[in-house]
Amino acid sequence: MNSRIILITGANGALGRATAQAFLDESPGNFVWFGINRRREHAEALAATNPGRCRIISLDVTMPDAWKSVVAEIVAVHQRLDVLINNAGTHDDALLAQMKWESWHGVLAVNLDGVFHGCQAVMPVMISQRNGRIVNVASLSALVAPPGQTNYAAAKAGVVALTQSLAKEVARIGITVNAVCPGYLDTEALAGLDAAAKKKALEQIPMRRFGKPKEVAAAIRFLACAEAGYITGSALKIDGGIF
């Protein structure tokens, strides 16, 4: 299998790490860049166990100039960038009636603007290569918007729409753009729920269990592989059968 250069944002979280691991396992020649804004302890641990195969780079996904310099650095090192995984995300749940504008804006800035800036930043290199894979991490909330997540659901629905529109724009250039829509995952975000909320969430899932980050990571890796070259504009839900 050929070696590939992959950039994953939000790589300090459970899904980001699992995705990074999936690409590291895919081929010994793969090189993974972890785009991280703040906390990086988990990513550093993963990088330490894969010396010479990954690198952590500071990236605030809401800043277009930060994206430009990250992509420029990657291209300076490898002369190419094959895969972008827009995984960085945040949530700040509240009922709309009580939601502060900062909460609305902050969630859209990271979850939607960040994807826009990322896709725009990699376009010149991927167009030049006439090849590229972009996978955007959306959410089941984009498709089945729950109460208390107007900001998050709107942002993730925007990610799905952006994915579908961009996929059509660049399809004939050899670039595919897809999204995944994970449901409840056994990650840090779920750890914040109390026992009653977890029980209620489980009751909604036909499989009666939460998803594992590596199950979503496998789908992301597949959508980014050469064999998935005819799949573009899709929004793959990974939710244990909820929808």
Place this chain on the structure above:
Amino acid sequence: MNTSTELKGEIKRLLVENLMLQISAEEIGDDQPLFGPNSLGLDSVDALQLVVALDKNYGLKLSDTEVARKVMQTVNTLAEAIQKHQSLPK
């Protein structure tokens, strides 16, 4: 064959190869419009690819939409812009 003729041939080959046109480079006229009626039939996605190709091959950056529109009219206008760019002091 002068430099300008060579450059125009190069641009035509770049158009055919990068935009995967189903014609040969020799079939493209120097003054044939690239976009619009009676043109080569390029669209906005082709324009996007052309902007990237011009930057990659000649270092010509067309970040201003109006300038890009003027430059990407014909092979002749492309050649003029490239030559002008190449003559600038580095």
